[in-house]
Amino acid sequence: MSHTEIRSALDTSVVMRLLTGQPMDLAIIARRYMAETEQAGAKVFVSNLVVLEAYFACQHHYGMPKDAVLTGLQSLLSMSTFAVHPQLLPLLANEGLSTAKPGFLDRLIHAEATSARLPLVTFEKAAARLPQTQLLMAADH
Numbered sequence: 001m002s003h004t005e006i007r008s009a010l011d012t013s014v015v016m017r018l019l020t021g022q023p024m025d026l027a028i029i030a031r032r033y034m035a036e037t038e039q040a041g042a043k044v045f046v047s048n049l050v051v052l053e054a055y056f057a058c059q060h061h062y063g064m065p066k067d068a069v070l071t072g073l074q075s076l077l078s079m080s081t082f083a084v085h086p087q088l089l090p091l092l093a094n095e096g097l098s099t100a101k102p103g104f105l106d107r108l109i110h111a112e113a114t115s116a117r118l119p120l121v122t123f124e125k126a127a128a129r130l131p132q133t134q135l136l137m138a139a140d141h
Contacts, residue, residue: 006083007042012053015046019054019072020062034081043083048108051077051088055104066098087111102126 017023017030037044051073058069074092077084091107094100100107106127113120113132120133128135 005040005042006045007037007040009045009047010050012050012057015050015054015076016057018076019058019069022062038081043081045083046077048085048088048112051084052105052108066104070097070104085112085115087115102130106130 013026014030014033017027018034021027034044055069055073058064058072059066064072070092074089076082077092078089085108088108088111091097091104091111094107097104097107102110102124103126106122106124107130110120110127110130110133120127120130121136122128122133123136125135127133
C-alpha cells in the first residue's frame with residue numbers, strides 16, 4: 001500500500017482563494033500551488049477549523065448563501081489532493097444541510113466527538129437530537 005505525503009496544511013486565506021477565485025492574483029497563486037502539489041503526488045491538509053472559518057467568511061464577506069458555500073466546500077475538498085477529517089465529506093454530502101437543525105457547525109463538532117469515541121455534551125437543544133449527545137439544562141429552564 002502506498003502512503004501519500006501530506007505536504008502542508010492550508011490556512012483559511014488559501015482555501016478562500018480556491019473557493020471564491022478572489023482576489024484573482026492570489027487565486028492564481030493558490031491554484032498553481034495546488035497544481036504543483038498534485039503533480040508531485042502529494043496532498044494538502046485542511047482542518048475542520050479552516051473549513052468552518054471559510055464557511056462563515058464566504059457567507060459574511062462574500063454574501064454567498066449557505067447551500068452554495070456547502071456545495072463549494074464539498075466540490076473543492078472532494079478533490080484527491082485534499083486530506084480532511086474522515087467524517088467531513090459524508091457530512092457535506094447530506095442533502096438539506098444548509099437548513100438542517102442542528103446545522104453544519106454543530107454536526108461537524110459532533111462528528112469530531114464521535115470519531116474520538118466521546119459523547120458530546122451541549123446546551124444546544126438542536127444538537128441534543130444527535131446520537132450520543134447529552135443535553136445540559138439549568139434548573140430554571
